[in-house]
Amino acid sequence: MSETKFEDLTISNDFMFKEVMKSNKGLCKRLVGSIMQQDIEDIVYIETEKTLQPYYDSRGIRLDVILADKDHTRYNLEMQAKNVIGDTGEALLPKRTRYYQSVIDMDMLKKGQDFDELDPLVLIFICTFDLYREGRYVYTFKSRCLENLELELANDVTVKLVNAKGKRGHVNTLLKNFLRYVMTDEPVDEFTKDVARQIVAVKNDPIARRDYMVLATRIKDARRAGYAEGEAKGRADGLAEGEAKGEAKKSRETAIKMLKKHKPLSEIKEFTDISEEEIVRLAKENGLEVIGG
Numbered sequence: 001m002s003e004t005k006f007e008d009l010t011i012s013n014d015f016m017f018k019e020v021m022k023s024n025k026g027l028c029k030r031l032v033g034s035i036m037q038q039d040i041e042d043i044v045y046i047e048t049e050k051t052l053q054p055y056y057d058s059r060g061i062r063l064d065v066i067l068a069d070k071d072h073t074r075y076n077l078e079m080q081a082k083n084v085i086g087d088t089g090e091a092l093l094p095k096r097t098r099y100y101q102s103v104i105d106m107d108m109l110k111k112g113q114d115f116d117e118l119d120p121l122v123l124i125f126i127c128t129f130d131l132y133r134e135g136r137y138v139y140t141f142k143s144r145c146l147e148n149l150e151l152e153l154a155n156d157v158t159v160k161l162v163n164a165k166g167k168r169g170h171v172n173t174l175l176k177n178f179l180r181y182v183m184t185d186e187p188v189d190e191f192t193k194d195v196a197r198q199i200v201a202v203k204n205d206p207i208a209r210r211d212y213m214v215l216a217t218r219i220k221d222a223r224r225a226g227y228a229e230g231e232a233k234g235r236a237d238g239l240a241e242g243e244a245k246g247e248a249k250k251s252r253e254t255a256i257k258m259l260k261k262h263k264p265l266s267e268i269k270e271f272t273d274i275s276e277e278e279i280v281r282l283a284k285e286n287g288l289e290v291i292g293g
Contacts, residue, residue, distance in 0.1 A: 003220070006212050007203060010185045011195060012128055012164075015212055017079035019202045020195060021065045027195060028067065032075055034175040035124055035138070035162060043067045046074065066104075073120040074108065076100060079182075080127040091131060097123050097141075097159045120156035128182060130163045137166030137179065252282060259283050264292040 009016040021028040022045060033040040046066040065077040084092045100123055109118055132139060139161040143153035164179040174191050181192040202208050251272040258268045259282065268279055283290045 003216065006209050009199070009203070009212075011199060012079060012081050012182050012185075014079045014081065015215060016199060016202065017126075018065055019205075019208050020198045021077060023202060023205075024194075024198045027191075027198060028065065028077070030174065030191065031178065032067070032069075032077065032124070034172050034178070035160060036122070037172065040069050042070055043075075044069075068119070071120075073122060074104070075122045075124060076104060077124045078126070080125045080129075083127070083129045083131060093125065093127075093131060093161070097125070101157055101159075118156065120158075122158045122160065124160045124162065126162045126164065126179075126182065128164045130165050131161055135166060135168045136163060137169040137171045137175070138162050252278075255279055255282055256286055256288070259286070259288040259290070262289070262291055265290055266292060 004013060011017055011020065021031070025043065025045075029040050029043045032043065044067060046068055066074065067077070068074045080093065086092045086095075101121065104121060105118060108121075109115070130136075141159040141161075143155060143157070145151035145153070162175075162179070164182040166179065174189070177189045177192055178195070181187055181195065187193040187196045251274055255268050255272045255274055255278075258271065259279070265276060265279060268274070269276060272279075274282075280290055282288075
Protein backbone atom coordinates (compact mmCIF):
# COMPACT_ATOMS: atom_id res chain seq x y z
CA MET A 1 0.00 0.00 0.00
CA SER A 2 1.43 3.37 -1.02
CA GLU A 3 1.66 6.35 1.35
CA THR A 4 -1.40 8.06 -0.15
CA LYS A 5 -3.46 10.43 1.93
CA PHE A 6 -6.80 9.00 3.00
CA GLU A 7 -8.67 11.80 1.19
CA ASP A 8 -6.92 10.92 -2.07
CA LEU A 9 -7.72 7.20 -2.12
CA THR A 10 -9.42 5.82 -5.23
CA ILE A 11 -10.97 2.46 -6.04
CA SER A 12 -7.60 1.20 -7.34
CA ASN A 13 -6.19 1.41 -3.82
CA ASP A 14 -6.44 -2.00 -2.11
CA PHE A 15 -7.67 -0.52 1.19
CA MET A 16 -10.41 1.58 -0.44
CA PHE A 17 -11.46 -1.29 -2.67
CA LYS A 18 -11.89 -3.53 0.36
CA GLU A 19 -13.85 -0.90 2.28
CA VAL A 20 -16.22 -0.29 -0.62
CA MET A 21 -16.81 -3.98 -1.27
CA LYS A 22 -17.40 -4.86 2.37
CA SER A 23 -19.60 -1.84 3.13
CA ASN A 24 -21.93 -2.23 0.14
CA LYS A 25 -23.09 -5.77 -0.42
CA GLY A 26 -25.04 -4.86 -3.55
CA LEU A 27 -22.00 -3.41 -5.30
CA CYS A 28 -19.86 -6.39 -4.33
CA LYS A 29 -22.45 -8.89 -5.56
CA ARG A 30 -22.87 -7.13 -8.90
CA LEU A 31 -19.11 -6.88 -9.47
CA VAL A 32 -18.48 -10.54 -8.71
CA GLY A 33 -21.43 -11.51 -10.91
CA SER A 34 -20.07 -9.43 -13.80
CA ILE A 35 -16.65 -11.06 -13.50
CA MET A 36 -18.13 -14.57 -13.30
CA GLN A 37 -20.64 -13.70 -16.08
CA GLN A 38 -23.53 -15.13 -14.13
CA ASP A 39 -26.29 -13.90 -11.85
CA ILE A 40 -25.47 -14.22 -8.17
CA GLU A 41 -28.56 -14.10 -6.02
CA ASP A 42 -26.86 -13.38 -2.75
CA ILE A 43 -23.48 -13.34 -1.06
CA VAL A 44 -22.30 -13.83 2.49
CA TYR A 45 -19.11 -12.23 3.75
CA ILE A 46 -16.81 -14.79 5.31
CA GLU A 47 -14.14 -12.39 6.52
CA THR A 48 -12.48 -9.23 5.30
CA GLU A 49 -8.82 -8.31 5.60
CA LYS A 50 -8.07 -11.56 7.36
CA THR A 51 -4.50 -12.55 7.98
CA LEU A 52 -4.20 -16.32 7.68
CA GLN A 53 -1.10 -17.87 9.16
CA PRO A 54 -1.34 -21.65 9.61
CA TYR A 55 2.11 -22.02 11.15
CA TYR A 56 4.05 -19.65 13.37
CA ASP A 57 6.89 -19.40 10.88
CA SER A 58 4.83 -19.21 7.69
CA ARG A 59 4.31 -16.06 5.70
CA GLY A 60 1.00 -14.45 6.65
CA ILE A 61 -1.17 -13.04 3.88
CA ARG A 62 -3.76 -10.28 4.01
CA LEU A 63 -6.89 -11.15 2.13
CA ASP A 64 -9.09 -8.25 1.07
CA VAL A 65 -12.59 -9.69 0.72
CA ILE A 66 -13.68 -13.30 1.19
CA LEU A 67 -17.30 -14.16 0.42
CA ALA A 68 -19.51 -17.05 -0.59
CA ASP A 69 -22.61 -17.40 -2.76
CA LYS A 70 -25.70 -19.53 -2.15
CA ASP A 71 -23.99 -22.50 -3.82
CA HIS A 72 -21.17 -22.27 -1.24
CA THR A 73 -18.59 -21.20 -3.80
CA ARG A 74 -15.99 -19.11 -2.04
CA TYR A 75 -14.45 -16.05 -3.62
CA ASN A 76 -11.36 -14.11 -2.70
CA LEU A 77 -11.61 -10.66 -4.25
CA GLU A 78 -8.56 -8.41 -4.32
CA MET A 79 -7.22 -5.30 -6.01
CA GLN A 80 -3.67 -5.46 -7.37
CA ALA A 81 -2.26 -2.04 -8.21
CA LYS A 82 1.36 -3.10 -8.62
CA ASN A 83 3.07 -5.88 -10.50
CA VAL A 84 5.57 -6.95 -7.85
CA ILE A 85 8.75 -8.50 -9.23
CA GLY A 86 10.77 -10.97 -7.15
CA ASP A 87 14.51 -11.39 -6.76
CA THR A 88 14.57 -13.76 -9.74
CA GLY A 89 13.08 -11.11 -12.02
CA GLU A 90 9.75 -12.94 -12.30
CA ALA A 91 6.33 -11.56 -11.35
CA LEU A 92 5.21 -12.81 -7.93
CA LEU A 93 1.47 -12.88 -8.63
CA PRO A 94 1.33 -16.44 -10.06
CA LYS A 95 3.11 -17.89 -7.02
CA ARG A 96 0.96 -15.72 -4.79
CA THR A 97 -2.20 -17.35 -6.19
CA ARG A 98 -0.75 -20.75 -5.32
CA TYR A 99 -0.06 -19.69 -1.76
CA TYR A 100 -3.47 -18.08 -1.35
CA GLN A 101 -5.16 -21.27 -2.47
CA SER A 102 -3.25 -23.47 -0.05
CA VAL A 103 -3.81 -21.24 2.96
CA ILE A 104 -7.52 -20.65 2.23
CA ASP A 105 -8.04 -24.38 1.79
CA MET A 106 -6.37 -25.09 5.13
CA ASP A 107 -8.59 -22.52 6.80
CA MET A 108 -11.69 -23.88 5.07
CA LEU A 109 -11.10 -27.53 5.94
CA LYS A 110 -11.60 -27.95 9.65
CA LYS A 111 -10.04 -30.79 11.59
CA GLY A 112 -11.75 -34.09 10.90
CA GLN A 113 -13.35 -33.01 7.62
CA ASP A 114 -12.75 -34.91 4.39
CA PHE A 115 -11.22 -33.35 1.28
CA ASP A 116 -14.50 -33.69 -0.59
CA GLU A 117 -15.98 -31.13 1.81
CA LEU A 118 -13.80 -28.37 0.37
CA ASP A 119 -15.98 -25.70 -1.23
CA PRO A 120 -15.25 -24.52 -4.78
CA LEU A 121 -12.79 -21.63 -4.70
CA VAL A 122 -12.39 -18.69 -7.07
CA LEU A 123 -9.43 -16.35 -6.65
CA ILE A 124 -10.08 -12.98 -8.34
CA PHE A 125 -7.32 -10.42 -8.74
CA ILE A 126 -8.28 -7.12 -10.37
CA CYS A 127 -5.02 -5.80 -11.79
CA THR A 128 -4.10 -2.35 -13.04
CA PHE A 129 -1.47 -4.00 -15.23
CA ASP A 130 -1.54 -6.63 -17.97
CA LEU A 131 0.55 -9.46 -16.57
CA TYR A 132 0.61 -11.47 -19.81
CA ARG A 133 0.49 -8.55 -22.27
CA GLU A 134 -2.17 -10.12 -24.47
CA GLY A 135 -4.70 -7.34 -23.92
CA ARG A 136 -7.39 -9.65 -22.55
CA TYR A 137 -9.99 -8.40 -20.10
CA VAL A 138 -9.85 -11.64 -18.13
CA TYR A 139 -7.32 -14.48 -17.91
CA THR A 140 -8.99 -17.57 -16.44
CA PHE A 141 -6.87 -20.46 -15.19
CA LYS A 142 -7.76 -24.03 -14.29
CA SER A 143 -5.61 -27.15 -13.97
CA ARG A 144 -5.53 -29.15 -17.21
CA CYS A 145 -3.65 -32.17 -18.56
CA LEU A 146 -0.84 -31.11 -20.90
CA GLU A 147 -1.26 -34.26 -22.98
CA ASN A 148 -4.99 -33.59 -23.42
CA LEU A 149 -6.10 -30.03 -22.76
CA GLU A 150 -9.74 -31.10 -22.75
CA LEU A 151 -9.02 -33.14 -19.62
CA GLU A 152 -9.47 -30.98 -16.52
CA LEU A 153 -8.22 -31.74 -13.03
CA ALA A 154 -11.53 -31.18 -11.25
CA ASN A 155 -10.22 -29.64 -8.03
CA ASP A 156 -12.83 -26.82 -8.10
CA VAL A 157 -10.18 -24.09 -8.08
CA THR A 158 -10.35 -21.19 -10.54
CA VAL A 159 -8.02 -18.21 -10.80
CA LYS A 160 -9.18 -15.08 -12.62
CA LEU A 161 -6.77 -12.27 -13.36
CA VAL A 162 -8.89 -9.30 -14.42
CA ASN A 163 -6.95 -6.79 -16.50
CA ALA A 164 -8.10 -3.17 -16.10
CA LYS A 165 -6.19 -2.31 -19.30
CA GLY A 166 -7.91 -5.04 -21.29
CA LYS A 167 -9.34 -4.61 -24.78
CA ARG A 168 -9.86 -8.22 -25.92
CA GLY A 169 -12.47 -10.78 -24.96
CA HIS A 170 -16.18 -10.95 -24.27
CA VAL A 171 -17.16 -9.31 -21.00
CA ASN A 172 -20.28 -7.39 -20.09
CA THR A 173 -20.61 -3.62 -20.19
CA LEU A 174 -20.70 -3.29 -16.40
CA LEU A 175 -17.26 -4.87 -16.05
CA LYS A 176 -15.81 -2.87 -18.97
CA ASN A 177 -17.00 0.37 -17.43
CA PHE A 178 -15.77 -0.59 -13.98
CA LEU A 179 -12.30 -1.41 -15.30
CA ARG A 180 -12.22 1.91 -17.12
CA TYR A 181 -13.19 3.60 -13.86
CA VAL A 182 -10.36 1.79 -12.05
CA MET A 183 -7.84 3.28 -14.47
CA THR A 184 -9.32 6.79 -14.86
CA ASP A 185 -11.26 7.41 -11.61
CA GLU A 186 -14.04 8.84 -13.79
CA PRO A 187 -17.54 7.30 -13.36
CA VAL A 188 -19.14 6.42 -16.70
CA ASP A 189 -22.42 4.68 -15.73
CA GLU A 190 -24.76 4.20 -12.78
CA PHE A 191 -22.69 1.37 -11.31
CA THR A 192 -19.46 3.34 -11.26
CA LYS A 193 -21.34 6.38 -9.96
CA ASP A 194 -22.64 4.19 -7.12
CA VAL A 195 -19.07 3.06 -6.43
CA ALA A 196 -17.92 6.70 -6.39
CA ARG A 197 -20.69 7.59 -3.93
CA GLN A 198 -19.65 4.68 -1.72
CA ILE A 199 -16.06 5.95 -1.74
CA VAL A 200 -17.32 9.29 -0.44
CA ALA A 201 -19.21 7.46 2.31
CA VAL A 202 -16.08 5.55 3.29
CA LYS A 203 -14.06 8.75 3.43
CA ASN A 204 -16.64 10.21 5.79
CA ASP A 205 -16.40 7.19 8.09
CA PRO A 206 -14.07 7.95 11.04
CA ILE A 207 -13.53 4.25 11.72
CA ALA A 208 -12.33 3.65 8.16
CA ARG A 209 -10.02 6.66 8.44
CA ARG A 210 -8.60 5.32 11.71
CA ASP A 211 -8.11 1.83 10.25
CA TYR A 212 -6.26 3.27 7.27
CA MET A 213 -3.97 5.34 9.47
CA VAL A 214 -3.20 2.33 11.66
CA LEU A 215 -2.50 0.15 8.63
CA ALA A 216 -0.31 2.83 7.02
CA THR A 217 1.66 3.24 10.25
CA ARG A 218 2.22 -0.51 10.59
CA ILE A 219 3.42 -0.77 7.00
CA LYS A 220 5.75 2.20 7.48
CA ASP A 221 7.13 0.70 10.69
CA ALA A 222 7.69 -2.63 8.97
CA ARG A 223 9.55 -0.91 6.14
CA ARG A 224 11.70 1.01 8.61
CA ALA A 225 12.45 -2.17 10.54
CA GLY A 226 13.35 -3.94 7.31
CA TYR A 227 15.60 -1.07 6.24
CA ALA A 228 17.31 -0.95 9.63
CA GLU A 229 17.82 -4.71 9.59
CA GLY A 230 19.23 -4.57 6.07
CA GLU A 231 21.48 -1.66 6.95
CA ALA A 232 22.81 -3.47 10.04
CA LYS A 233 23.36 -6.65 8.04
CA GLY A 234 25.16 -4.65 5.39
CA ARG A 235 27.46 -3.10 7.96
CA ALA A 236 28.13 -6.50 9.54
CA ASP A 237 28.76 -8.12 6.16
CA GLY A 238 31.03 -5.26 5.15
CA LEU A 239 32.98 -5.49 8.38
CA ALA A 240 33.37 -9.25 8.06
CA GLU A 241 34.43 -8.91 4.44
CA GLY A 242 36.95 -6.21 5.38
CA GLU A 243 38.36 -8.32 8.18
CA ALA A 244 38.66 -11.31 5.88
CA LYS A 245 40.45 -9.26 3.24
CA GLY A 246 42.77 -7.89 5.89
CA GLU A 247 43.65 -11.35 7.15
CA ALA A 248 44.23 -12.61 3.61
CA LYS A 249 46.55 -9.67 2.86
CA LYS A 250 48.48 -10.29 6.07
CA SER A 251 48.89 -13.99 5.21
CA ARG A 252 50.21 -13.16 1.73
CA GLU A 253 52.73 -10.71 3.18
CA THR A 254 53.90 -13.34 5.65
CA ALA A 255 54.24 -15.92 2.88
CA ILE A 256 56.42 -13.55 0.84
CA LYS A 257 58.67 -12.92 3.85
CA MET A 258 59.05 -16.66 4.40
CA LEU A 259 59.84 -17.20 0.70
CA LYS A 260 62.59 -14.59 0.94
CA LYS A 261 64.03 -16.52 3.89
CA HIS A 262 63.96 -19.71 1.74
CA LYS A 263 61.44 -21.48 3.97
CA PRO A 264 60.07 -24.74 2.47
CA LEU A 265 56.68 -24.78 0.80
CA SER A 266 55.16 -27.14 3.37
CA GLU A 267 56.13 -24.84 6.24
CA ILE A 268 54.75 -21.72 4.53
CA LYS A 269 51.51 -23.52 3.72
CA GLU A 270 51.04 -24.73 7.28
CA PHE A 271 51.93 -21.38 8.87
CA THR A 272 49.86 -19.10 6.60
CA ASP A 273 47.03 -21.49 5.63
CA ILE A 274 47.50 -20.47 1.99
CA SER A 275 47.17 -23.01 -0.82
CA GLU A 276 50.23 -24.29 -2.69
CA GLU A 277 48.95 -22.70 -5.90
CA GLU A 278 48.70 -19.29 -4.22
CA ILE A 279 52.21 -19.57 -2.72
CA VAL A 280 53.67 -20.50 -6.13
CA ARG A 281 51.84 -17.55 -7.71
CA LEU A 282 53.22 -15.16 -5.06
CA ALA A 283 56.73 -16.50 -5.65
CA LYS A 284 56.51 -15.92 -9.43
CA GLU A 285 55.09 -12.41 -9.00
CA ASN A 286 57.97 -11.47 -6.69
CA GLY A 287 60.77 -13.35 -8.51
CA LEU A 288 61.33 -15.74 -5.61
CA GLU A 289 62.20 -19.43 -5.49
CA VAL A 290 59.89 -22.07 -4.03
CA ILE A 291 61.69 -24.64 -1.93
CA GLY A 292 60.14 -28.11 -2.01
CA GLY A 293 57.44 -27.14 -4.50
